[in-house]
Amino acid sequence: MSLHIEAKVGDIAESILLPGDPLRAKYIAENFLQDAKCYNSIRNIFGYTGTYKGKKVSVQGTGMGIPSISIYVNELINEYGVKKLFRVGTCGAMREDVHVRDVVIAQGTTTDSGIIKSIFGSSINYAPLADFELLHKAYEISKQSDMAVKIGNVISEDRFYNDEIDRKKLTDYGILAVEMEAAALYTLAARYNVQALAIFTVSNHLLTGEETTAKARETSFNDMIKIALDTAIAD
């Protein structure tokens, strides 16, 4: 048992999906995994282990923001030996060529979070990147299934409500979308020499104000979840 996860060592698979929303973890366990068992309910940040196509996979909520995901990622890697981590999150589209319900995969992340400065100081602008092997597999899987996927740079912002950031400049420099955790996932995965990939469903559009209905979101979430699970079990 770690401080925030009550599982025993061995209860959590080496490959894990990480939604921010603990109820999305429950949804994934109930709809995609066989024989899923809940191993964590501390703070209602649920975690489950089951099988997908015969292989052991876990899914763990991480909460919102870099401080929260950092706790779970640290404990999963260092206390439970997790090796492949897939964030399955929602994001807000920032460009016209990214649409609501698209799947976005973060090849790299940009961030205004203090995590980079707190590790590297002010003279290094570290670039948190996806694991290339996982990114390549996820891209191939999405192509085989004809899923619309955009791959590129996303911004992991510290504040959900942020009207002071220069979004025009960020989109001019290629940022596709905004979310709140991937930069920490990629930075910690690099630090501990494990593999990580962040996959998103676009839940809203920052330019048009468009949002998804709960039902539409569920279907497009499913594409993201399938890409993550099939990549998680690929050899």
Ligand SMILES: O=P(O)(O)O[C@H]1O[C@H](CO)[C@@H](O)[C@H]1O
């Ligand atoms: O849907 P999740 O995975 O929580 O991700 C996004 O949604 C939350 C904000 O509503 C933040 O955690 C953001 O990164």
Ligand SMILES: O=c1cc[nH]c(=O)[nH]1
């Ligand atoms: O962080 C997030 C996640 C989804 N949509 C947003 O606008 N921001």
